[in-house]
Amino acid sequence: xxxxxxxxxxxxxxxxxxxxxxxxxxxxxxxxxxxxxxxxxxxxxxxxxxxxxxxxxxxxxxxxxxxxxxxxxxxxxxxxxxxxxxxxxxxxxxxxxxxxxxxxxxxxxxxxxxxxxxxxxxxxxxxxxxxxxxxxxxxxxxxxxxxxxxxxxxxxxxxxxxxxxxxxxxxxxxxxxxxxxxxxxxxxxxxxxxxxxxxxxxxxxxx
Numbered sequence: 001x002x003x004x005x006x007x008x009x010x011x012x013x014x015x016x017x018x019x020x021x022x023x024x025x026x027x028x029x030x031x032x033x034x035x036x037x038x039x040x041x042x043x044x045x046x047x048x049x050x051x052x053x054x055x056x057x058x059x060x061x062x063x064x065x066x067x068x069x070x071x072x073x074x075x076x077x078x079x080x081x082x083x084x085x086x087x088x089x090x091x092x093x094x095x096x097x098x099x100x101x102x103x104x105x106x107x108x109x110x111x112x113x114x115x116x117x118x119x120x121x122x123x124x125x126x127x128x129x130x131x132x133x134x135x136x137x138x139x140x141x142x143x144x145x146x147x148x149x150x151x152x153x154x155x156x157x158x159x160x161x162x163x164x165x166x167x168x169x170x171x172x173x174x175x176x177x178x179x180x181x182x183x184x185x186x187x188x189x190x191x192x193x194x195x196x197x198x199x200x201x202x203x204x205x206x207x
Contacts, residue, residue, distance in 0.1 A: 002026040003038045007055040009045030018185040032060025043081035050092030074203035077179030100174045102152035117147040135193040142182035176203035
């Protein structure tokens, strides 16, 4: 059973529909207590980092997610879920969960043709082997909507990159946590294959 964290950050139903389509048992949960005994956790979302962090704390998810991480439960962060797992976001100067050391800067471009937010389909290039990303091939594109991006402090935590004015981390990972800036639930078959592989992942970090 995959538990989907509901912290009022949107796109939960899209994630659930994708998992339902794959016949993967899943349930949306609204409090940290509901994560007790989870086999796997999806931490999705869109929205503002400071607001998301506040609701996580209000619902007890901040403590529950740290406990799940410490227990080795596989966790998948999506979009803002890939940012909040780091230690800090420049959006609202927000202290985040700190499951992985790093910051979330905002895109800053001198080239006015590069719109913010970065929105639409873009190629993701895998830079480090990981079980969840094994079916992502050169040229595969995923759907993005974001103005900030995850930047882990340790280079080895970057699993894949995307180019939009700069090469930014599109997938990051540490121990039993993997997080993606794009939306696999909105990315067609290649996104569904990523979700399918997460449902089979044992949480062991790849070399």
